Amino acid sequence: MTDVIRLFGPLLLWLASFSAIYGLQGVLCAGGWNRTVLVAAWVFVVALQVVPLILLSTERFGASAGFIRRTSLALAVVGVVAVIWTLAPVAFLTACV
């Protein structure tokens, strides 16, 4: 089960971040909050997404088997790319129009 979590965990974290930022955008529009909150949240989730990448590359949390280690690291990189690319609109577009 641990290896399954290593494989799926990073992208599930991204999915949670993506959903949270989408939800936050809805709340922001409903409550008239400042858009800075969204940008700060994006920076936070990008930083958060780097954590599994670092953890999976360590001896303690990474897999010992070569295949799982390589695959989980590749998926962690996908997670980082995904969190930057899919949530980048918070930096460039108006929030509620």
Add this chain to the structure above:
Amino acid sequence: MNALRRHRELSRIWASDPGWRGLLTTVNHTDLGRMFLAVAVTYFFIGGILAMLIRAQLASPRSPFMGPEIYNQIFTMHGTIMMFLFAIPLFEGLAVYFLPKLLGARDLAFPRLTAYGFWCYVFGGSMLLFALLAGIAPDSGWFMYPPLSSTLGSPGINSDFWLIGITFVEISAICAAVEITVSILRYRAAGMSLSRMPIFAWYALVTSLMILTGFPPLILGSLLLELERAFGMPFFQVEHGGDSLLWQHLFWLFGHPEVYIIFLPAAGVISTILPVMARTTLLGYGWVVVAAISLGVLSFSIWVHHMFATGIPHMALAFFSAASTLVAVPTGIQIFAWLGTIWKGRPQMHLPMLWIVGFFATFVIGGLTGVMVAVVPFDWQVHDTAFITAHLHYVLVGGFVFPMLAALYYWMPHMTGRKRFFKLGETAFWLVFTGFHGTFLLMHWVGLLGQRRRIDTYDVGSGWEVINLISSVFSFVMAIGFALILIDVIIHAVIRSRGPRNPWGAGSLEWAMPIPPPPYNFASLPEVASRDALAKSPDLALHLAKGEGYLGTPRDGLRETLTVDTATGRPNGIVVFPKNTALPILMAFVTGGIFLGMLIKAYWLVPLAGAGVVAFALRWVWGLGHRRDRGLQDAGRGLMLPFASETADPPGWWGSVFLLIANATFFGCLIFGYAFLWTVAPNWPPPAWAVTDLRWLGLALAGAVTAPLAIRWATVALGRDRSALPGLVATLTGVGALLAGAATIPLSLPDPTRHAYDATLWVIGGYALFHAALAALMTGFLVARATAGFLSARRLGEARIVRLWVDYAALVTLAALAAAFAPGLLS
């Protein structure tokens, strides 16, 4: 024991009951896989006939062929049948039939569950088929948008058939997904580590996990819409705080992953067959696994791209547009891995390869138009036009039907032990391929010219006449092609032309057995040291038949297979499968009573059938396990292993974990719906917040602390060979407090029809109440099992399973109470 005697003995142990009774009582995956496939293909032809009726109607302007009432039912049922009654069950059938054979096991994890899922599919599908024949079929389109599908737009029973019938069928999908996930993770050949798994198993694993998390939103949406239709709970009615967009969110939270749930198994088929046809191995196995997992998870973030035209803010559109473009990357990785495999090998243009080439040509076009509609301004132009119809058919027919036809011709010799007699298949390929492109390539064009999807007719002079006529003519060419395939299969079944055991020279384990396969698959279970075990050891089938693998000596007439460690594939237990039984079909029949009661508004039947399901479920699980410790058993090759029921994490524990993942997704979607209505729907806040006596909340909190602690106490006591009863009684007390706490939610809101807030909290409260009751039932069952001597320090798996459900009940009750009463307390 010689090979022949072993074969006879194993055949006797594993055989289904003789005659027609065997169909009803079989729990064997080979039988059930074939039954799934046969029923799914039947639905494909029914859906295909409906498609021909649609094309006949659209062949000419102002066609008198059928009126809008019938046409609406026809196109709704075409989509519904193809998506829910053909595509998903076909994947289930394929996985049920082949996975144990590919993985080197004798059956799937829960054979009775396979059978139960199959019968739920048959009964649920029959409801829809009956509606179609009776002329009262759903008519709001296969995605059933309210208010068109609510009582306002569809006051008859038509929509109820969809909501109830499809939910019934989805039980089958959830059962299959749990089954497949646990089987892939635990029921493999010795030595088959994750890195040595057949590539199809990776795809099936991702697909199953997607079903577990993708189907609950639709089940929830169907439940809410049915509650609105039946009892007036206004989830989708704006004037009472509801929002019809909530349905779209829930539907597409399912609907877009569904596209990948359909495509990924097909990609698994291609990744399996293509290297064999190219006489090499798959290029970039690891990258393909990364791509499959990425695609599976990324596909959950693009549901809103079906809603670009609903007025969602630009930033949110951009999130989903970006995510939609991102999924093209892992898809591209797979395409290039397949092209590289062809490049590296020496491809042979056998019939399966022909279908794969057809897949490439078609799916790539569908993928590219997919990237086009991922771009918001373009999507706005073509939204709800025939361009989208063309795009989705390129993706689904090209990306699923063509690979499945490759699978049909690749594995047909395995299923029958015969070879093809005539070469009708090649002619059929060209007819289907040409017919398909003639039909749907043109549909892009007419869509760009402005033809909306789902229209029943159009005017002379619209400029669409010739295009539609050509499209219809080609659709009949395609239909003739499919009919030829059917004839080809019938000829194959009729003419007994014996084929070789491994006609393609494949290296995967399903060919290391006699064909057609015996009911036990492998006379003894293999140990593998590579991904292509048969290629490395061509005599493997012979060695296994001689009993040189694991579990080669039948023991006490038991149906046995191995479980392994998930990561390494090291054997760690012996599973004893159940014998043939009518329990699954009977339980599915009684489950049908719940759905039938809701459908015909005979609500007295619902609790009655529910009680019947509980009774059958208790009977089902009572027969598991032993009353005494059996210790280590000889698994062959000098290996001693315990029975799985004497391990800490028996298969049932794994099944519960994945069922709870699906369950938690359902609850998460419910909370999402609540938050969505709160923040987006007009006419909020509600007239009044829910309030309750704080003492009830205190009681529930005490229960949420007591129940999980007490069940742990019981488990620890069991582990030390002491009585579990004091802990279990304390657990029951805690669960009772949870029940009382959860009941306060509906009691505090007397009228669920007043506002969407009240209605939503009723569902949230009902969910918590249901799980607290379930935890109470399971704990009570555990008391009975402990009293009857089924639990011991070795046999505490059942207690660990109940612990999962008690913990979950405590968590959801707390979350439900917070959702219900926090706003009132804070205000």
